[in-house]
Amino acid sequence: MRLRIFLEPQQGATYEDQLAVARAAEDLGFDALFRSDHYLHMGDTDGLPGPTDAWITLAGLARETSRIRLGTLMTAATFRYPGPLAISVAQVDRMSGGRVDFGFGAGWYEQEHASYGIPFPATARERFDRYEEQLDIITGLWSTPAGDTFKYEGKHYRLAEGPALPKPQQGPRPPVLIGGTGPKRTPRLAAKFADEYNVPFASLEDTAAAFDRTRAAVSASGRTAPMVYSAAQVLCVGRDEAEITERADRIGRQVPELRENGLAGSPDELVDKIGRFGEAGAERVYLQMLDMSDLDHLELVASRVVPQLD
Structure with missing residues (x-):
């Protein structure tokens, strides 16, 4: 089981905040640092000092870290044209020495689109249609052999024959989530395009059911390449009940609810629940760290949870 750290910077974080977590996560031996791709805060927070762009941030972190993998859960297809996005991700992959994982979703948060003047397709069907075409284009651009050209004719996107450059450092492409x-x-899109399928913030039972649907889609597609299965859960661990409660209070949550809907409790409780996700098929768990100032939280997981998972 590999543990990855997952941040939500739109809730209120500077680049320096994210860099501090990235360096701590790397020093403590975590597998990867991922961040959300949002331009507007959610819930009661004011989001100060304001959002940071996911791929600009990851480009900076690529040059200021050396081992940890970097990625998004999930880049929104609605935010960017597929050609320029393929260029950005390929460049960050090269800047990192081949440490990028590309998490990609259809986009869903309508208010952030309105707040920043980003067109938002009127129906979920159109969003997913555009998303599928973008997956075709981005993976097609990356996998086109150097020296060959790429052309695409879709309903929503058309690319004239072009050089399909630059290439990522990882060949034929960075892992797609x-x-x-x-x-x-x-599940169908995951079976066709993804190297990893992730279930975010769901119960153990719902996560297992989603894994089963994707396994069935993989089997039906005739795919032979392996699929990595993973889960994302909010993190709130403490050495005792007082510390657990203090951490829950700082992120505006209640301990009983977090124990039910996240990874909350003592280190031993986390080991047990992570183990149950592993039994359901998860090979990686993304720990949503909502309080980026609390680097001791990471140290506690690294010292008291990770050794029990090996």
């Missing part, structure tokens, strides 16, 4: 619990289209 697709996530969500949609019952039909998401």
Whole structure:
């Protein structure tokens, strides 16, 4: 089981905040640092000092870390054109020495689009249609052999024959993550395009059911390449009940609810629940760290949880 750290910087974080977590996560031996791709805060927070762009941030972190993998859960297809996005991700992959994982989703948070003047397709069907075309284009651009050209004719996107450059450092492409619990289209797209399928913030039972749907889609597609299965859960661990409660209070949550809907409790409780996700098929768990100032939280997981998972 590999543990990855997952940040939500739109809730209020500077680049320096994210860099401090990235360096701590790397020093403590975590597998990867991922961040959300959002331009507007959610819930009661004011989001100060304001959002940071996911791929600009990851480009900076690529040059200021050396081992830890870097990625998004999930880049929104609605935010960027597929050609320029393929260029950005390929460049960050090269800047990092081949340490990028590309998490990619259809986009969903309508208010952030309105707040920053980003067109938001009127229906979920159109969003997913555009998303599927973008997956075709981005993976097609990356996998086109150097010296060959790429052309695409879709309903929403058309690319004239071009050089399909630059190439990522990882060949033929960085790992692609697709996530969500949609019952039909998401498993099909994961089977076709993804190297990893992620279920975010779902119960153990719902996560296992989503894994089963994607396994069935993989089997039906005739795919032979392996699929990595993973889960994302909010983190709130403490040495005792007082510390657990203090951490829950700082992120505006209640301990009983977090124990039910996240990875909360003592280190031993986390080991037990992570083990149950592993039994369901998860090979990686993304720990959503909502309080980026609390680097001791990471140290506690590294010293008291990780050794029990080996």
